[in-house]
Amino acid sequence: MRITSRLALNQLTRNRKRTAGTILAITLSTALITAIVCFASSGIAMLKNALGDDFGEYGRVYSAMVFVPAAILTCLIGFMSVTVISNIFRASANDRIKELGVLKCVGGTSKQIRKTVISEGLWLSLAGIPSGLVLGGILGYAGVFTAGAYIGRIVEITRSIVMRRFDLKLEFSASAAGFILAAAVSLLTVLISSLKPAKQMGRITAVECVSFGGCKREKTERISGSRIWKALWGVEGELAARNISRNKRSFRPAVRALSMGICLLLSTFGIAAQLDDMEAFMKSEHNRLLVDYTSLREESEDAVTGRHRDTILHPIDSVTYNEINDKLNAFGDFEVWGIGSNRDTYYAEADSSAFTDEAKATEGIVSDYGDMDIDLVSLTDGLYRNICEATGTEYGGNILINTYTWNRSGRRNEITLFTEKLDKLTLTDHNGEKTTLEINGFLDREDIGEWYFDYLNRAAVMVIVPDASARSFDWYCEPADKEEEYIEYARSVMDGYYPILSDDSYAEQGYSVRISREDTMVKALNVMIILGEVLLYGFVILLALIGFAGFISTVTASIRVRSKEFAVLKSVGMTGGSLKKMLYSESMYCTMKAAVKGGSAGIIIPLLINLSIRNVLPVRFHLPLYMAVLSIGIVALAVLAITRKEIKKMKDQSLIETIRMDSMR
Amino acid sequence: MAVLEVKDLTKIYGEGESEVVALDHVSFSVEKGEFVAIVGASGSGKSTLMNQIGGIDIPTSGSVRIEGREITEMAEDELAIFRRRNIGMVYQFYNLIPTLTAEENIMLPWLLDGRKENRKKLDEIVKALGLEKRAKHLPAEMSGGQQQRVSIGRALINDPAFVLADEPTGNLDSRTGSEIMDLLKYSNQMLRQTILLITHDEKTALQADRIITMKDGNIIGDEVIKK
Numbered sequence: 001m002r003i004t005s006r007l008a009l010n011q012l013t014r015n016r017k018r019t020a021g022t023i024l025a026i027t028l029s030t031a032l033i034t035a036i037v038c039f040a041s042s043g044i045a046m047l048k049n050a051l052g053d054d055f056g057e058y059g060r061v062y063s064a065m066v067f068v069p070a071a072i073l074t075c076l077i078g079f080m081s082v083t084v085i086s087n088i089f090r091a092s093a094n095d096r097i098k099e100l101g102v103l104k105c106v107g108g109t110s111k112q113i114r115k116t117v118i119s120e121g122l123w124l125s126l127a128g129i130p131s132g133l134v135l136g137g138i139l140g141y142a143g144v145f146t147a148g149a150y151i152g153r154i155v156e157i158t159r160s161i162v163m164r165r166f167d168l169k170l171e172f173s174a175s176a177a178g179f180i181l182a183a184a185v186s187l188l189t190v191l192i193s194s195l196k197p198a199k200q201m202g203r204i205t206a207v208e209c210v211s212f213g214g215c216k217r218e219k220t221e222r223i224s225g226s227r228i229w230k231a232l233w234g235v236e237g238e239l240a241a242r243n244i245s246r247n248k249r250s251f252r253p254a255v256r257a258l259s260m261g262i263c264l265l266l267s268t269f270g271i272a273a274q275l276d277d278m279e280a281f282m283k284s285e286h287n288r289l290l291v292d293y294t295s296l297r298e299e300s301e302d303a304v305t306g307r308h309r310d311t312i313l314h315p316i317d318s319v320t321y322n323e324i325n326d327k328l329n330a331f332g333d334f335e336v337w338g339i340g341s342n343r344d345t346y347y348a349e350a351d352s353s354a355f356t357d358e359a360k361a362t363e364g365i366v367s368d369y370g371d372m373d374i375d376l377v378s379l380t381d382g383l384y385r386n387i388c389e390a391t392g393t394e395y396g397g398n399i400l401i402n403t404y405t406w407n408r409s410g411r412r413n414e415i416t417l418f419t420e421k422l423d424k425l426t427l428t429d430h431n432g433e434k435t436t437l438e439i440n441g442f443l444d445r446e447d448i449g450e451w452y453f454d455y456l457n458r459a460a461v462m463v464i465v466p467d468a469s470a471r472s473f474d475w476y477c478e479p480a481d482k483e484e485e486y487i488e489y490a491r492s493v494m495d496g497y498y499p500i501l502s503d504d505s506y507a508e509q510g511y512s513v514r515i516s517r518e519d520t521m522v523k524a525l526n527v528m529i530i531l532g533e534v535l536l537y538g539f540v541i542l543l544a545l546i547g548f549a550g551f552i553s554t555v556t557a558s559i560r561v562r563s564k565e566f567a568v569l570k571s572v573g574m575t576g577g578s579l580k581k582m583l584y585s586e587s588m589y590c591t592m593k594a595a596v597k598g599g600s601a602g603i604i605i606p607l608l609i610n611l612s613i614r615n616v617l618p619v620r621f622h623l624p625l626y627m628a629v630l631s632i633g634i635v636a637l638a639v640l641a642i643t644r645k646e647i648k649k650m651k652d653q654s655l656i657e658t659i660r661m662d663s664m665r
Numbered sequence: 666m667a668v669l670e671v672k673d674l675t676k677i678y679g680e681g682e683s684e685v686v687a688l689d690h691v692s693f694s695v696e697k698g699e700f701v702a703i704v705g706a707s708g709s710g711k712s713t714l715m716n717q718i719g720g721i722d723i724p725t726s727g728s729v730r731i732e733g734r735e736i737t738e739m740a741e742d743e744l745a746i747f748r749r750r751n752i753g754m755v756y757q758f759y760n761l762i763p764t765l766t767a768e769e770n771i772m773l774p775w776l777l778d779g780r781k782e783n784r785k786k787l788d789e790i791v792k793a794l795g796l797e798k799r800a801k802h803l804p805a806e807m808s809g810g811q812q813q814r815v816s817i818g819r820a821l822i823n824d825p826a827f828v829l830a831d832e833p834t835g836n837l838d839s840r841t842g843s844e845i846m847d848l849l850k851y852s853n854q855m856l857r858q859t860i861l862l863i864t865h866d867e868k869t870a871l872q873a874d875r876i877i878t879m880k881d882g883n884i885i886g887d888e889v890i891k892k
Contacts, residue, residue, distance in 0.1 A: 003776035010764030102760040105721055106819060107749015108777050109742040206721035 004112050007103075008119035011096055018553060019124070022088045025549040026128025027135060029081035030186040032542055033074055034136020035143055037178040040070040042144045045173035046151075073539070078189050080260055080543055084550030085121075085193035087253035091553055093117050093197045094250075097204070104206035114202040121194035129186050133179055143535065144172040150531035157524045229589060236582035239569075244589055247558065251590060254554035257547035258594035258639065259601070262631050264540045266602025269627035271536070274610055275529045277619040279522060288518040289479050291328065291490045293321075293498060294472040296510040297344055302430045307369075309430040310344035313510045318378060318467040320497060321475075325380040327493045328475055331486055336477040339452060340378035340470025346427035346435070347371040348461045354422035358415040365404070365417070365460045371428060375459035377401065378468040380475070383452075387464065390448045393441025401453050401462040402442045410614030410621070416444065417460065425461065437463060456618070476518075487515050548638055555587070555646050580647055587643040588636070595632045602631065667730075668826045668859050669695040669718065674727035676713050676882075687713040689882040690727070695827065695861065700853045702862045702870035705879035711863050712831065714879070718861065719754055719829050720744050732826045749774040753820025755830035759812040761804040761819075767791075767811075768800040771818035790818045794848065810841035817848055827859035828852070834869060846872055 001009075012019045043066045051062065093100070100113050148170035155168050229237040244251050295314040302309045321338055328336040350366040359365060366372055379387065388395050400422065405414045420442055427435045443464070445451055453462065479486040494513045506512040517523075559566075566579060603623065610621035676688040687710050695701050705711045716722035718729055720736045729736050731751055736744060754760075761770045771790060772782060791800050794814040804812050813833060820828045830849060834842030850872060852858040862873055870876050871890065878886035 002779075003773070007762065007764065010762075014764055098760070099762050099764075102762060103773075103777070104745065105719070105748070105754050105756075105760065106774050106777065107745050107747075109745040111742065112777060207716055 002115075002119075004116040005119045005123070007099070007116050009123055011092060011099075011120060012123055015092065015095070018088065018092060018556065021549050021553050021556075022085060022124050023128045023131070025081065025084050025088065025546050026124055026186065026190060027132040028542055028546050028549070029077055029085070029189060030129050030132020030182060031136035031139055032077045032539070032546075033185050033189075034133050034179065034182040035140040036070050036073050036077075037182045038137065038140025038144060038172065038174045039147075040066050041175060041178050042140075042148075042170055042173045046168055046170045050168050074185060077543065077546075078185070080257070080546050081186075081189045082193045083253050083256050083260070084546050084553075085190060086196055087250075087257070087550050088553040089117060089120065089194045090197040090200070090253075091250070091556075092120060093201045097201075100201055100204070101206055110202040113204075114198040117198035117201050118191065118194045121190045125187055125190045128190075129183050132186060133183060136182060137174065137179070140174065141172050143538070144170060146534065147531055148172075150527055150534075154524050154527050154531075157520055157527065229585065233581060233585040236578050237585040240582050240586040240589055243562070244586060250554060250558060254551050255590050255593045255597070257550040257554075258590060258635055259598035261544040261547040261635050262594055262598030263601040263605070264543055265631035265634060266599060266624065266628055267605040268533075268536050268540050269631065270602065270606030270621070270624050271609060272529075272533055273624060273627070274606060274613060274619055274621065275525075275532065278613070278617055279525055279529060281617055281619060282522045282525060284518045284522070286518060287478055287480070288476050289483060289486065290477075290516060290518055291475040291494060292472065292512075292514045292516070293474075293494070294506070294512050294514075296506055297471060305430060305432045307347075307430045307432075312342070312344055312469075312471045315342070315469040315471060316340065316473050317469045321378065321470070321473045322381050324493060324497060325382075325475060327496075328477070328490060331482075331489050333482060334477050334479055335382075336380075336475050337383040338380040338473055338475040339383070340468070340473035341458075342376045342378070342468060342470045343373060343459050344471055345376070346374050346429055348374040348437075349426040349428060349434075351422065351425070354418045356416050356419055359404075359417045362413075362415060364406075372461050373459040374425070374427065374461040374463065376468045376470075377453075377462055377464045378470045378473070379464055379466075384464065384466055387443060387448065388441070391441040391443050396466055397440025398438055398466070399441040399443050399464040400439045401464065403445050403453070404460055405455065406457045407614070407616070407618045410610065410617070410619055412456070412618035414445075418442075425463070437465070439463070483517075490515055544635075548642065551590075551639060552642050552646075555642055558586075559583070559646050559649075583643055583647055584640070587639045591632070591636045591639050594635065598635075599628055599632065602628070666697060667694040668697045668732055669861070670728070670730040671714075671718065672728040672730075674714070674717055674729060675725045676710075676717060676722070677725045686882050688717065688724070688727075691879075691882070691884055693877060693884060693887060695859060697859055698853070698857045699875060700850070700860045700862070700873045701875045701877060702864060702873035703877045703879060704864055704867060704870045706865060708881075709879040710882040711865075711879050713882075715829055715831050715861075715863050719752055720748050746778075749777055750823055751826045753823065753825040753828040755813070755816050755820050755828060755833045757832040757835040759804070759809070759816045759836075761812055761815055763804050766801050766803055767796055767807065767815045767818075770804070770815050771822055773819055774823050786822070790821060793851070794818050808841075809837050810844060813837060813841075813845050814848065817845070817852070821852060821856075821858065825858075827861055829861045829863070831863045832865070833862070834864075834866070842869075 044063075047062050047066070100108075100116070103113060103116070151168055151170045229241040231237075233240065293316055295312050295316065298311040298313060300309045300311070301307070321340060325336055325338050347367075347369070348371060350370055350372050352360060352366075385395065387393075387399060388397065391399055393399050400418065402416050402418055403414060404417045405412065407413070422439055424439055425437045427437050429435070475490075477486070494515075498509075498511055498513050500509070500513055502508045569579065606624075607621045610619070613619050614621075671694065672692045674688050674691040675686070678685045678687055689710075691710075691714060703711050703714065713722070717724045720729070720731075720739075724737055727737070731747075734747070736747060739747060762773065765773065768787065768791065769776070772787060775782065791797055794817065796811065796814055796818070799807055799811055804815070807815070813836075817828075817830075817833075820830075828849070833849070834845050837845060846869060849860055849862065853860050860873070862870070864870050873890065875889045876886070877884055
């Protein structure tokens, strides 16, 4: 064995605790990378099973969905690991500075010095990477197994609401190539981590390493303390602040590791809070079941007008939906009513003279063509009659739903669109042909007890048109404990009109019929949120553990390097209590610094994520104060516990022995 | 032939007002087989001189030639290799690698050179140093005197141009110190090993053949001791 490797190995056996900590960090880092590789390969296998070998039409998108998060997570783990492991190597190299100096004096080249530091990394990798691969395989299996169960549940729940049948089954899939890739990434992480300290040590001169006579050359520049810290912790705090200032380079990785811990915890809490808000928004206060019919539409562009053209292949007419409604009502115990929609045939010309002031002030209602989206709403007869009565409209008249609800930057907005001066609307189809639609009544939220039209961003103009055909129609009811019987009954009724003859009736027959609960989507979302949170928290906890391993190594190295300084302080009368206070205040100083950095990043990340969510849903980011306190608190407690443990170790050291040994080292 | 030639060697630390001239145009030479003591009070520049001669520090100006080769012009790694093959260093605080045994510490220059172990030579040195029973021990398991003997062994293993010993007895009691001096004298007399001894102790210096006295970075005396 080469002398460089042997010296590295000796160093590792000499500092068993630090070696164990580094192996733990490498093992965790490798395990996380391996678990992610297992997840990615299992995800790819799942998509191949569901969509075919090339993932179908949107292959690239699906590949990106798997590889981009995997790459981001791997980079995150890599960054965290490099921060932590390089700090451990630096501490170890500093510990060996005299030894490296001796090597230089007796003729060791810079290359050999670099080699011995890098060899440490290679030895540690030899232990850490295989155990990380095993742990990662177990973690990956457990994670994929758990996620698979959740995905199975989501598929089961959503089966009643998806138009095109699909089967997703996440099963553990790992290949030798995946493990080799994970091992290579981990080895690269370790090598990068050891490279910087190795270079630093290679550059250091023999004179700097070997302190003739046992005295080290200290920095000569003036170091400022911290007034705040002095006020908070007294003279011990001042000493702590000065020490951190003097050893900025040693403390920087520890602060970075803690910052990342706080940032990850806070981001996770912030994202989880937004998911909860999304779930709350989607939650219905009713316990409704709906039978849904949707026709396939053909999308094209009109060659003459250049407008988008939707052709509804199998529209449902008023006779059919009323007949179906009657039959569904015949089940008995509860009322069934239905609402249909056609947003595909016309545009409404914008008559701004009839706009209310708030509509005039609202952007996005009128398109670039000078018209507005219109939804021709169809209702089952009974419901239509009730609304006519509530609005004082003559039966057979068209009723404008004069409430427009939309999402603006995560806030739900609602305005009255037209004044009651509006008596007709001019509709244009894709050919440019115009039709006049009379408005005979106005429906506002306060006109009826139950508001059936709580759609966000559905169409600017919604008009109830009796006997209108629809592209999609939903029949609602609350069957309570007769749900299963009713589903069977409703299926038989729908089969009489729209039988389902294939697995993908929407594509093959031109329509779909789904029977589901109104809150199915919320349930599926809930399962997704739980799955996301389980994986996210697991990931963050393991990543935070790597960070804490880094902090432990920094504190241990700092205390060891400064043992003489502590002994001198004690010899001039510093009590054990004061020394403790100084060390605790150092730890708190690091935590506070990390809280500022990590806290800012932990707030900015969910805020940036919210910027895309708020475009779709009325979910806003709110400053997670209690989460911030919780995240910082968790990290501060861990830091205090680590410091306490290190202080305890110091207790038994003899004062004179420490001073003597430091001179001898 | 001179194994060491030092010409106009100058070392200045700091700049401007804080400038300190540690060595001021120092010149001397050492012949093969000489035992030279460099003496001077603390701050006289003797340790700085040793660092320059040993090639572990770069002078501000001047020349250091060892066996005809100019070391101040060598690249860092070239100098490191030259050092392990041509200069033996002995320090006051021994500077042994704590994780290597006595035997391994002695062999360190060979190991760094990637050379095969010469068991016969190693055994000779270990025997000459009286370390047979301690050869497999770690430095922490040895006394100060034993550690210093290991350090001397490491300096001698490559038959260097000269051995540079910086206060080799400074950390030892007088009996152990005189044992170490005997070893240095033995290597000088029996093996014709050139020795440069740096010390502040005149009694120790008197055991050399020649004494160079330093003060404020200058050589103020260079005399041969008649025995």
